[in-house]
Amino acid sequence: QKEVEQDPGPLSVPEGAIVSLNCTYSNSAFQYFMWYRQYSRKGPELLMYTYSSGNKEDGRFTAQVDKSSKYISLFIRDSQPSDSATYLCAMTPDRGSTLGRLYFGRGTQLTVWP
Amino acid sequence: ETGVTQTPRHLVMGMTNKKSLKCEQHLGHNAMYWYKQSAKKPLELMFVYNFKEQTENNSVPSRFSPECPNSSHLFLHLHTLQPEDSALYLCASSQAARHNTGELFFGEGSRLTVL
Numbered sequence: 601q602k603e604v605e606q607d608p609g610p611l612s613v614p615e616g617a618i619v620s621l622n623c624t625y626s627n628s629a630f631q632y633f634m635w636y637r638q639y640s641r642k643g644p645e646l647l648m649y650t651y652s653s654g655n656k657e658d659g660r661f662t663a664q665v666d667k668s669s670k671y672i673s674l675f676i677r678d679s680q681p682s683d684s685a686t687y688l689c690a691m692t693p694d695r696g697s698t699l700g701r702l703y704f705g706r707g708t709q710l711t712v713w714p
Numbered sequence: 715e716t717g718v719t720q721t722p723r724h725l726v727m728g729m730t731n732k733k734s735l736k737c738e739q740h741l742g743h744n745a746m747y748w749y750k751q752s753a754k755k756p757l758e759l760m761f762v763y764n765f766k767e768q769t770e771n772n773s774v775p776s777r778f779s780p781e782c783p784n785s786s787h788l789f790l791h792l793h794t795l796q797p798e799d800s801a802l803y804l805c806a807s808s809q810a811a812r813h814n815t816g817e818l819f820f821g822e823g824s825r826l827t828v829l
Contacts, residue, residue, distance in 0.1 A: 608754060643718070643804050643820030644757075688757070701770070702818070704756040 603627055606689055606705025615714050619676040623689035623705045626670065630691040630703070633665050635674045638686045638707065647687070648674065679712045686710070717741065720805050720821035728829050729795060735824045737788040737805030744809065746788040747818065748780060751802040763788060795828045802826075 606623045613619055621635075632651055636644035648663040650656045650672075656663045662675040672691070676683055686709045690702040718739045727733050739746060748760040762770035763782040777799075779791040788805055802825050806818040 602756075604756065641822065643806075643822045644818075645820065646817055649817070690757075701759050701762075702757075706754060706756050 603703045604689060604691065604705045607708055608706045610709040610711060612711045612713065613679055615679060615681060615712055617679050617712070619674075619679050619683070619710060619712075621674040621676075621687050621689075621708050621710070623672050623691075624670055625672075625691060625703070627691075627693070627703070628667075628670065629693040632692045633663070633672050634690045634702070635661075635663055636688040636690060636704075638688060640685070644688055681712050681714055684711045718805055718807055718819055718821035720803075720824050722824060723822065724825045724827075726827045726829065727792070727795065729797070731795075732791070732793040734792065735790040735803055735805075735826075737790075737821055739786055739788075739805075739807040739819070739821075741807055741819060743807035743819070744785050745807060746782060746785070747806045747808075748788065748790050749804040749806060749820075751804055751823070757804070761790075792826075795826075797828050800826055800828045 604623055604625045634646060635648040637647045638644040648658060648661055650663045650665050653665045653667045660677045664673040672689060686707040688707040689705040692702050721736045725733060745764045747762050750758045750760055759772050760774045761780040766782050766785055777794050781789040802823040804823045805821045808818050
């Protein structure tokens, strides 16, 4: 079983749609959860970061963590063509993790068409 | 220059060639990393340097040889690679004290093709 599962898509939605991106994981020690966005021919950039369970909102983006279900989500409201990118979930345990050892999902490719 | 800069952006090499990838960060960070990104696979951590000292070698074959002369520069020396080593190689940096928050800053990557 992979540490982090993420549907690679592709996902294609019209402009203005609400997008839901998800990851599941198997390691209950994960405490820090991140979403990275990667545009074509670019490196990933940190989009959202959440510690433990709960919701975090930043503009049109909302990150949710449900540790009881080992499930995290990223919601994008009023999606724009500029949101077209690959979204990578990543997570790491609280203690004892190797520096830089993030457990990544495969990434979901999202296209928002006008 | 700002952020994390990687050169070259694209590299094509034969299996007997020797080449190097270069990474430079202008963020004042003290930890640097090499990641491998292959199609349909999660990012794979290869090497970690913390204050110029290698702290992690994630079972990477010896045909990949990292070098970190200072906290701002990181190299990946390549020799006798295999076609399956073709991938996007990403350099990243962070403040070592914030490693658990996952705040990595990535370069744009070096796209490597091995013929």
